[in-house]
Amino acid sequence: MLSHRLSLLVKAKGLTQKSVADSMGVTEQALSRYLQGKTAIGSDSLELLLSALGMNLEKVVDAEIVKVMKTREKKPAKGRNLLSELQEEQVAKIVAWYSKTAKKPVAQS
Numbered sequence: 001m002l003s004h005r006l007s008l009l010v011k012a013k014g015l016t017q018k019s020v021a022d023s024m025g026v027t028e029q030a031l032s033r034y035l036q037g038k039t040a041i042g043s044d045s046l047e048l049l050l051s052a053l054g055m056n057l058e059k060v061v062d063a064e065i066v067k068v069m070k071t072r073e074k075k076p077a078k079g080r081n082l083l084s085e086l087q088e089e090q091v092a093k094i095v096a097w098y099s100k101t102a103k104k105p106v107a108q109s
Helices: 002-012 017-024 028-036 043-052 057-073 082-101
Strands: none
Touching: 002 028, 017 028, 017 043, 028 043, 043 057, 057 082
16 A cells, blocks of 8 residues: 555654655644545645655656566567557556546636
């Protein structure tokens, strides 16, 4: 679960929830709810959290792509288009993640 992994990252970096929350510009209670999985973390908040942890969302995604490619290279590639498979899989994951975390547009009257 994403919230559990984020909580582990905070602990691994040796940071307090208060210092991370302050860096993000949110309350400690809001951060705690994200890290406990009680509140879904939006894409903006996720970027702020990763930044507070000294990480970059683009680098995290790039690292995941490299990991998947290395895993796929170990399997026989005969008759397979690894790049195409990877792109389709990664795009599907990113679209699914974004659709869950993106702010919904507010209907204007």
